[in-house]
Amino acid sequence: MKEDSTANSRDLLLESPGSNLDEYDAEPREHRRRRHKRHHDNQRHQLDKTEITIDISIANCPDPVKFCSRSEAICAALLQQFVPHFDVQQGVTFQVPIGVDRNGNTIAVDFLVDGVLFEYHPVRFFQSRKRFGDFSSREEYRSYAKVFHALTAEKRAFFHEAMRSRLTLNYFNRRRAMLDQHPLFRRTELIVATSPEEFYERVIKRFGKGYPKTMERFLKMFEDLMRTLPE
DSSP: OOGGGHHHHHHHHHHOOOOSOOOSOOSOOSSOOOOOOOOSSOOOOOSSSSOOOOOOGGGGSSSOOOOSSHHHHHHHHHHHHHSTTOOOOBTTTEEEEEEEOTTSOEEEEEEEETTEEEEEOOOOOSBOSSOBTBOSSHHHHHHHHHHHHHSOHHHHHHHHHHHHHHHHHHHHHHHHHHHHTOTTTTTOOEEEEOSHHHHIIIIIHHHOSSOOSSHHHHHHHHHHHHHHSOO
16 A cells, blocks of 8 residues: 555545445555446457356346345345346345344344355445444444554555454354354354455355356456446
8 A cells, every 4th residue: 555545545444434335345445436337238248158147137026125235236136147046035035034133123144045144244444424334332443543544554454454354253253143042043054255256256156057267257247237236
């Protein structure tokens, strides 16, 4: 990370508002990539002999499923495209309830794929109006921010990745603890993917058929869908 990006990265870290857009990489950036306008003529990629297309007709069904984010909708579309017999069913294979929080709100895992629970959860480092990313408290969040900006540019990447691993493990352990107390899911495997790359490696390649054989093409499909789906 260049030294002259410190001011911009600090603004993003401490003042970025909440958003339903999931990040590919949680490390602070100088700016977000601008979304391109959708063209009527879709570009076709010739990387493979057999063309793979994505049908995102989920949004057009009579009783549309409500997604919490565009990345969640993308995961659903890709699972339906590549995992045999997978279908999005509210409360059954999608938003599977596993408990309730202190306020009585239902806590759910994103997907149930071939008997395995799957959660797509990019690590959140940015403060919103109600939360402090995936940090447990305001104090933990501010401690991270203080140390991050006190480090030299060479050490920030290592510290950020270490914190990312810690927050990912904490999130997994919280979900696993709830599942261990659930009469139905206490012995059910849980997969947490924090990026499109992990989604491809841990879920698509394990359960899918006919999926892109290269990571590069899969990521291109994921990004294309991110631009295509409405906010």
